[in-house]
Amino acid sequence: MxxxxxxxxxxxxxxxxxxxxxxxxxxxxxxxxxxxxxxxxxxxxxxxxxxxxxxxxxxxxxxxxxxxxxxxxxxxxxxxxxxxxxxxxxxxxxxxxxxxxxxxxxxxxxxxxxxxxxxxxxxxxxxxxxxxxxxxxxxxxxxxxxxxxxxxxxxxxxxxxxxxxxxxxxxxxxxxxxxxxxxxxxxxxxxxxxxxxxxxxxxxxxxxxxxxxxxxxxxxxxxxxxxxxxxxxxxxxxxxxxxxxxxxxxxxxxxxIAVKNSDTWQAHAMKLKNELIEDLDKIGAQYNGANTSPYVLNFSIPGVNSEAAMVMLKGLVAVSNGSACTSSSYTPSHVLTAMKLDSKRIEGALRASWSHQTDFIPSKQIVEKLSQLL
Incomplete structure (x- = not known):
């Protein structure tokens, strides 16, 4: 699933x-x-x-x-x-x-x-x-x-x-x-x-x-x-x-409910994020943005196009390569462009985002899949 x-x-x-x-x-x-x-x-x-x-x-x-x-x-x-x-x-x-x-x-x-x-x-x-x-x-x-x-x-x-x-x-x-x-x-x-x-x-x-x-x-x-x-x-x-x-x-x-559980949810989300980063580091991931939310990670793998990556990850995880409101336009992210990232990094950018309901992120399997594109 x-x-x-x-x-x-x-x-x-x-x-x-x-x-x-x-x-x-x-x-x-x-x-x-x-x-x-x-x-x-x-x-x-x-x-x-x-x-x-x-x-x-x-x-x-x-x-x-x-x-x-x-x-x-x-x-x-x-x-x-x-x-x-x-x-x-x-x-x-x-x-x-x-x-x-x-x-x-x-x-x-x-x-x-x-x-x-x-x-x-x-x-x-x-x-x-x-x-x-x-x-x-x-x-x-x-x-x-x-x-x-x-x-x-x-x-x-x-x-x-x-x-x-x-x-x-x-x-x-x-x-x-x-x-x-x-x-x-x-x-x-x-x-x-x-x-x-x-x-x-x-x-x-x-x-x-x-x-x-x-x-x-x-x-x-x-x-x-x-x-x-x-x-x-x-x-x-x-x-x-x-x-x-x-x-x-x-x-x-x-x-x-969110206000009552905010601290607990943030701690859990940060744990998931740190685990994902630890494994993505092994394939040279670049992380897009500083001081970021515990609930999201935007990253690029040098040499990997985001469209190819999403096809490779299909059936394992559902991730995004931009805003859901504009993803149908197939234009480069205006956010990453405004950050003055180079075109290859923008083309390779993926966004993974989770919640307190996410028990586990299969980061090792994600890395294995993406490694096949390198």
Whole structure:
């Protein structure tokens, strides 16, 4: 049986989460907006419980949580939702990096097409943002800084605390795409200088199709976002539409479980990672990115093409050679390209990612298979 090592793409739903979601679908299926009967009130209570469970991951208040379909939608609201305010106050400058997920880069491109300006923080082979670079790019008219926490391809953990310190004396809004860290490596997300946090349920053992945007208040004021969808006024008018109460309840429970077990899960993941590295070292593996998450390893074997490697590993492990959201395009990784790696290293890059549910990685068998390509 093939071992699934593509957890950065999506994770399996925890059994207790699946049980809750099924119960909500079949027994407590009311509309959370229907307040005239017990079915609706029960769904409403489940949603509000989940709102607190999600908020607790980042030390936020439950009133600061807006439920969405996932981090992509959350990113779009955080970025495009500032357009009207930016135009009103003549602040049309955005700072981001070239290693962001396309769900950040493409909404920003939409604003650029409408007269906004973007500055990109460059990264080197480490894949890490230098806080000094952020400082040098800040301007009086900077409206938004959007920098991801953990990179989906390399697992590089960005220095959020240092970036927050740079922004302490500036009023630009700070948005963090935390899809890969939410509930797993969440401590730095508690920083009060982070204004907006995007998260996806399917990265933290909850169902697909549910996520959140945490919109942290400064004093008593939240970022001046405007909706990008209209109709119904749910979620403080920012995300209209009937709330997916079963998915929301499952997301909340998954967050609660993840927070409780975070330290144990990280220790287990790091053990698996160290064992994999120890065996890959024997065939001269190059590791792409520094200060990386315990849950992922991006590596290249000199002389081995990633497509050939995945064919060779078929039936043993399921790994990736890029972001699941753009893998069908067969273009070189924009993340590894931005890190200025050479073309052969990029063409050979593989991403293996796992979870606390991964008991064992067959690293010796992986090495044996890849050795046949050398």
């Amino acid at each position: 093939t071992l699934y090592l593509d957890m950065n793409a999506t994770t399996p739903v925890l059994p207790e989460v699946a049980d809750l979601v099924l119960k909500m679908f079949t027994e407590q299926y009311g509309n959370a907006g229907s307040r005239t009967h017990e079915f609706g009130l029960s769904a409403k209570r489940a949603v509000e419980k989940a709102r607190k469970q999600v908020a607790d991951v980042a030390g936020a208040d439950k009133s600061e949580v807006i439920f969405t379909s996932g981090a992509t939608e959350s990113n779009n609201i955080a970025i495009l939702g500032l357009k009207e305010y930016g135009n009103e106050v003549s602040k049309r400058h955005i700072i981001t990096t070239r290693i962001e997920h396309k769900a950040v880069l493409e909404p920003i491109e939409q604003l650029v097409n409408q007269g906004f300006e973007v500055s990109y923080i460059e990264v080197d082979e480490s894949g890490l943002v230098d806080p000094a670079s952020l400082k040098s790019l800040l301007r009086e008219d900077t409206l938004l800084v959007s920098i991801m926490h953990v990179n989906n391809e390399t697992g590089c953990i960005q220095p959020l605390v240092e970036l927050c310190e740079i922004l302490a004396e500036h009023d630009a809004y700070f948005h963090v795409d935390a899809a890969q860290s939410f509930g797993k490596l969440s401590m730095d997300l508690n920083h009060s200088r982070i204004d907006m946090i995007s998260a996806s349920g399917h990265k933290v053992y909850a169902p697909n199709g549910i996520g959140a945007l945490i919109i942290r208040k400064r004093g008593f004021m939240r970022p001046p976002l405007k909706p990008i969808l209209f109709g119904g006024g749910q979620e403080k008018t920012l995300r209209p539409g009937t709330l997916a109460a079963p998915l929301i309840a499952g997301f909340g429970l998954a967050c609660e």
